[in-house]
Structures are given as structure tokens and as C-alpha cells.
Amino acid sequence: MTAVSPDSPIPSSSELPPARRRISRRIAGIAESATLAVDAKAKALKAAGKPVIGFGAGEPDFPTPDYIVEAAIAAARQPAMHRYTPAGGLPALKDAIVAKTARDSGLQVTPAQVLVTNGGKQAVYEALATMLDPGDEVLLPAPYWTTYPEAIRLAGGVPVPVVADEQSGYLVSAAQLEAARTPRTKVLLFCSPSNPTGAVYPLEQVEEIGRWALDAGLWVLTDEIYEHLTYGGVTAPSMPVVVPELADRCVVVNGVAKTYAMTGWRVGWIVGPADVVKAATNLQSHATSNVANVSQAAAVAALTGDLSAVATMREAFDRRRKLIVSMLREIPGVACPEPQGAFYVYPSVKGLLGRSIGGRTANSSIELAELILELAEVAVVPGEAFGTPGYLRLSYALGDDDLVEGVTRMQRLLTSAD
Numbered sequence: 001m002t003a004v005s006p007d008s009p010i011p012s013s014s015e016l017p018p019a020r021r022r023i024s025r026r027i028a029g030i031a032e033s034a035t036l037a038v039d040a041k042a043k044a045l046k047a048a049g050k051p052v053i054g055f056g057a058g059e060p061d062f063p064t065p066d067y068i069v070e071a072a073i074a075a076a077r078q079p080a081m082h083r084y085t086p087a088g089g090l091p092a093l094k095d096a097i098v099a100k101t102a103r104d105s106g107l108q109v110t111p112a113q114v115l116v117t118n119g120g121k122q123a124v125y126e127a128l129a130t131m132l133d134p135g136d137e138v139l140l141p142a143p144y145w146t147t148y149p150e151a152i153r154l155a156g157g158v159p160v161p162v163v164a165d166e167q168s169g170y171l172v173s174a175a176q177l178e179a180a181r182t183p184r185t186k187v188l189l190f191c192s193p194s195n196p197t198g199a200v201y202p203l204e205q206v207e208e209i210g211r212w213a214l215d216a217g218l219w220v221l222t223d224e225i226y227e228h229l230t231y232g233g234v235t236a237p238s239m240p241v242v243v244p245e246l247a248d249r250c251v252v253v254n255g256v257a258k259t260y261a262m263t264g265w266r267v268g269w270i271v272g273p274a275d276v277v278k279a280a281t282n283l284q285s286h287a288t289s290n291v292a293n294v295s296q297a298a299a300v301a302a303l304t305g306d307l308s309a310v311a312t313m314r315e316a317f318d319r320r321r322k323l324i325v326s327m328l329r330e331i332p333g334v335a336c337p338e339p340q341g342a343f344y345v346y347p348s349v350k351g352l353l354g355r356s357i358g359g360r361t362a363n364s365s366i367e368l369a370e371l372i373l374e375l376a377e378v379a380v381v382p383g384e385a386f387g388t389p390g391y392l393r394l395s396y397a398l399g400d401d402d403l404v405e406g407v408t409r410m411q412r413l414l415t416s417a418d
Contacts, residue, residue: 030150038369042379053406054379055394058195058344060261062316065309068260068301075297082293087285088277089116089269090296096303097269104227105238107252112274115281116291116299120225120268121147122284123253127221127270128155128187130280131251136186138221141172142387143346145195145223149387152189160185161387166337166348170197171205174212187219192236193226196386196393197346198321198339200230203237210243220250225268226342228259228310231318234340248273258342259310260302267291267299317343320396320403327407328394331414343397346383350390355417365390376409 042054075081088094094111101107117123124147132138134156140148142161149159162180164172177188190209192201201209213220222239230236240247255268270280290296321338324345328336333351354363358375362368365382369392372378383391396403 026154030154031146033146038379038381041373045373045377045379050377052373052377052379053398053402053409055396055398055406056379056381058258058342058395058397059263060258060313060343060397061399062261062309062313064261064265064298065302065305067305068262068298071301072265072294072298075294081297085290085293085296087289088281089114089291090293090300093267093296093300093303096300097271100303101252101254101271105224106241107238107247107271109271110274113271113277115270115277115284116296117255117268117270117284118288118291119266120223120253120255120257121151122288123255123268123270124148124221124223125151125154126280126283126287127251127253127272127276128152128157129283130276131155131187131219131221132157135184137182137184138187138189139177139180139185139218140189140387141177141191143170143194143196143383143391143393144189144387145191146385148189148191157187158184163388165388166335166346169337170194170199170346171201173205174208177209177212178216181216181218185216185218187221188213189221189223190239191223193230193339193341195226195342196344196381197337198342198344199337200234200236200341203235203242206237206239207242210239210246214243214246214249218249220246222250222252224252224254225258227254228307229314229317229343230341231314231321232340236341251276256299256302259307261309261313262298262302265295265298267295316400317396320400321345323400324394324396324403324407327404327411331411333414333417343395345394345396346386346391347394348391352414352417353390357417358413365392368392372410372413376413378406378409 038056042052045052093116094114097114128151132155137158137160138152140159140161142163152159160180162172162176164170227236240250251272256262325336325338328334328347334347336347362371366384369380369382381393383389
């Protein structure tokens, strides 16, 4: 073995021979989920006795409805559910997804166009992995969910952010998308209602963007997981329904997590052209095989039941939405648009940066989030995680008392800025 001099430069991982690279370049390039990291830190501080209030995780504070839980218990007692089942999903759940999709968005599909996945994240990744070749570009409206760019890169693609700010209501235009398009562009990743902003694209803009994608010959991956969480009469039209000619190049991802308070059950799905779904199913057959059968049985109960549970949650979220916006707007230096969907607010905090707060100065939204956690014991997610520095994301899917206490702490701290 050749000795290495203490004065020799340390080789980078890319210069090391393959056997000496401990982590692959592909995986080493993935960033940790910022939202889950903030939530974990808040929970760790709580466990240590700190009265931390967390606005980090996008998770309803409601329990999964009883009838869904009972369906899972019954399934757990069935020996057939103790065995492998089809990698693409239980036939009963595929049928339920077909019926639910027609009921809720008007999109008509067949079971061959459905793949049941281990949550929405797996649906996003498998769809991208199926559609992208190395170097293919994905237009990514920003602010974006923190997982999107990492899933694109993991699939070999190149994320191309297209930024919208509070002046446009966080909605990108077809003109912006066209300006970002290159010969390498293959996919537009579209999310409405949006995580992290709560923005909802109106029908006319969905149609304009869909027809632009159609004319440009692009594919669209549209994330509809927040479809039922809209407020004030606003609706979230499904792009392949608004522009049916696009359906053969459109993949929809969805799941039960947000609508039925089932984040921990891990059931999502892909709906798309049959050849794409078959290829993604092949991938899943080697990656994870079937989703847990008990969770699938619970999802069947959720999708074949009524929507009364989401109506109850939506009423609570609507109340909290109005409350958190009004309270944040009372803080000088904070500009907070009113979201129309999901359960997030995404205020601009640019007016607070560079000012003295509690004897300290934050020059970025990352530093401001750290300052708020340390001095107010409130956990929020900085805008850097979503591709737009200068903002914070707060989830209002937490109890009313915690919401009021948490934002009140922020008011006390941030109104002292000078």
C-alpha cells in the first residue's frame, strides 16, 4: 500500500477508486428532507422538556376516521392479507381509485392505468424514474415541495426552477415556462393546490399551461394530493380533464394521506398511460413489491366511503387559515398572502432580514428560522428548502391553541425587530 503524506491533499470522493467510495455519488447528492428535519428537531426538543410548538410537518392533527381503522383491523385477521399480493396493488383498491378519480376530478381511467405506491413520495419518484433519461430537464415551478428536486436528480433528471413570488400569488405563467424551456426539457411538474404556498391555479390558467405543454410536446406530472383541501368556493381542476388531449402524456400522483389523515399508512398511487404505469410497476416489483395489505384495505374503505371526514377537517383548516394569516400580517416586515388550498402559509420575511431581533441579526431565512426556534421555541421551515430564500413555511394543520400560542410567540419576538 502506498503511504499518503500528511501534507498531501485529501482526494475528493470523485477521485477515489470505486471500492474506496463509501457512498455513491448519486445518493451522496441527495439532501435530507428539510420539513422532516425541522419536525424531528422540534420533537426532540419537546422530548427534552422544551415547550416547542412545531409548524414544520405537513400532517393533519386529526386521527384517521374509525371506519377506516376498523377495516384495517378486519384485514389484519384475514390470512390472505398475510401473503404477497400483486406488486401493482390490490384489485379492489385499483377499482376504488378508478371510481374515486372519476368521482372527484372527472378523469376516466382503467385499472391498468393505476399503480398503488408506498405513499405519495414513492409515486413521485417512480413516475420520474419511469419518464426520465439522464440529462432530461424538468420544469419545476418554485416555491416547490422540498422532495421534488431531489426525486428529479435521483431519477437522473435536471430540475429547472421557474420562480413565482407573492406578487403573482405564487403562480407561474405559461410565458415563464416557455422562457425556461430548452431542447432538453421533457416534463413539467405541476402541483395545485401547492405545497408550500397553498396557491391554487384557476381553471383558465390550468388550461393555458396544459395547452402550452401540449403544443410544446412535453409530458406533465401533476400532483393532486391536496385536491380536496380548497377554501372559499375555490376548486382545483385536474389538467388532463381540462385538456383531455394531454392525457396520453400526463401522469397524476395522489394518495390518501392528506384527505383522510392517513400520513402514516403510506398509500399513494400513480394514474397515467398504461405503458408508463406498467413500466413503473416493473420498477416497484423490484423495489418494494406490494404496499402493505392492511394499509391497502384501509385505503379501500377510505375511498369507497363518503367525504364527511375531509369536510370536517376542511372546516377546521379554513378557520385556522384565516386566523394565522391575520396574526402574521400583524408583524411588521411580514407579507402573508392568503392561501386558497392545502394547509400552509408562505409569508415573505424579507422585511425582517438584516434587522436586530432579540439582540441578534438574521441575514437569511435560514438564520431567521434558527433564531425563532432558539428565542421563541417555535419551529418553522425556511424558504431555502423550497427554492425561494426570504420566506418561511408554516403548516396550520395543528391544534387551534398551539397555533395561537406559536404565532403569538413569533409576534412578541419579531415585533421587537429594529
